[in-house]
Amino acid sequence: MYVQEGDLKYLSGFGSEFSSEDPRCPNSLPKGQNNPQKCPYNLYSEQLSGTAFTAPRESNRRSWLYRIRPSVLHVPFKPLTSVNSDKILANFATLPAEPNQMRWFPFEAPKPDDGLDFVSGLKTVCGAGDVITRNGVGIYVYGCNLSMENSAFYSADGDFLIVPELGTLKITTEFGKMVVSPGEICVIQQGMRFAVCVDGPTRGYALEVFGTHFVLPVLGPIGANGLANPRDFLHPTACYDDKVGEYKIVAKFQGKLFSAVQNHCPFDVVAWHGNYTPYKYNLTSFMTINTVSFDHCDPSIFTVLTAPSVKPGVAIADFVIFPPRWSVAEHTFRPPYYHRNCMSEFMGLIKGSYEAKEEGFRPGGATLHQIMTPHGPDAQCFEGASNANLSPVRVADGTMAFMFESSFNLAVLPWALETANRDLKYHECWAGLKSHFNEQEQ
Structure with missing residues (x-):
């Protein structure tokens, strides 16, 4: 039993x-x-023993x-x-x-x-x-x-x-x-x-x-x-x-x-x-911390567990989740910002759909963004969030995405590079991003 x-x-x-x-x-x-x-x-x-006998008490x-x-x-x-x-x-x-x-589209479940x-x-x-x-x-x-x-x-x-x-x-x-x-x-x-x-x-x-x-x-x-x-x-x-x-x-x-x-x-x-x-x-026991004023907080506020390195503040790996929560930030582009990072980010999806990529990223699938490789919301998400009514709104209801984040530069095995469920057109989700620059506008 x-x-x-x-x-x-x-x-x-x-x-x-x-x-x-x-x-x-x-x-x-x-x-x-x-x-x-x-x-x-x-x-x-x-x-x-999980540590050296002489590790501090x-x-x-x-x-x-x-x-x-x-x-x-x-x-x-x-x-x-x-x-x-x-x-x-x-x-x-x-x-x-x-x-x-x-x-990667969902990895195949066993037959x-x-x-x-x-x-x-x-x-x-x-x-x-x-x-x-x-x-x-x-x-x-x-x-x-x-x-x-x-x-x-x-x-x-x-x-x-x-x-x-x-x-x-x-x-x-x-x-x-x-x-x-x-x-x-x-x-x-x-x-x-x-x-x-x-x-x-x-x-x-x-x-x-x-x-x-x-x-x-x-x-x-x-x-x-x-x-x-x-x-x-x-x-x-x-x-x-x-x-x-x-x-x-x-x-x-x-x-x-x-x-x-x-x-x-x-x-x-x-x-x-x-x-x-x-x-x-x-x-579901995770107590989410988030902004109640403006700007989008770094994803470190969603850390459940961390495996620290010998360098203070730098993790060998963090386990981070993106649970259902309220989004109330004013004058803010609310989805994750575009960024390049000194950490590698492997994301998976347990259920639902991730707010920054409604299409293509599915439960059982994954994404990997390497150190200093740029990433962020797809074109559809950017346009929608840039013009959205910024009333308080629930985010990620019915969804649970997570991230394995590491300070290491990750190498990918050949089978994962060659598998049929790898999305070779992933980069196209950003193709629709266009310049909105207007030098006359302030």
Whole structure:
């Protein structure tokens, strides 16, 4: 049985301590120490560390798992050859440069005969950096119609932020279970094993960050409240499975897939405590901040989660959403302004239609605007917004667009450049923009 919203616990703050016991085994958490000589119920203790042991206390992340068998109990890993092996990539330096604006019509959902689970349906669209030195990002799309039976997946390379667009994901993790539907997101952090079950065709997006973890953005002058509130993030509760039999563990390591076999279920954690957990978030809980006077604010006001770099104020990646909201700015061109940016912007659409591009940008599709590549509203949007009545108006009702924004210059994989659903006429959406210059007018 998969837990629903009420069965998850609030992740009341990033860095806070949490704990959970499967109710079938009360008092399974050791009292007073992490690693007793013998754990309750004769469990094994195992620490999962998400940061260096010596990281400062406020940023140190680790959890203790009390499990029936330790995760070390498997045969050696071997390279995994599957239908998407050539589409999972981390050596981005070898790819050709592509500075043009790019758009993709909806990526194809799997057909009944495809038989793809989450791992075999995962494909890298673009990325940058290096998984070996652990500094970079990978952006993926996934399409699957099979559940992961007797198998689990984990990434040794980084954290996965998963954004469903079509179909609900039933995710089992070592920490418990989560149901993640379109309009929600989840984060499975580095090293955490999980399996995805689905009911029919599913599709979505994923962002992986190497070498850091997602945190809530600093609010600064916004104050104590706003954007994504800590209390709205949920973590799973312990729910062990003691099945025995052959299970396949798939690892993403240095950008490549490997598999190993073990003779027991990997989700056999009876209890856990710590601050390094998977979690989910409902995007409708986001408290939007916006202008109530004039001008169009920078999209950073819509940041849900950020993965900071070592340079203050610069992110390896941000996860940004554009939710329904009121637009009330006076004397203002209200849609996004035309701009060139020192960040790369990959946008996806979960539902509805995006205000700056009503045509062509569809749920399940994407756009990519590289560093310093100009972009902005299409010609139709510009003409409409330039002459609109500026009464207060609702924006993006029935819509949820998002953006993976990165300070890295992203390289695009060959399959994504060559796929039939790439819109090679994307640039034409700006072709109708014409000069309105009149030197006599002030």
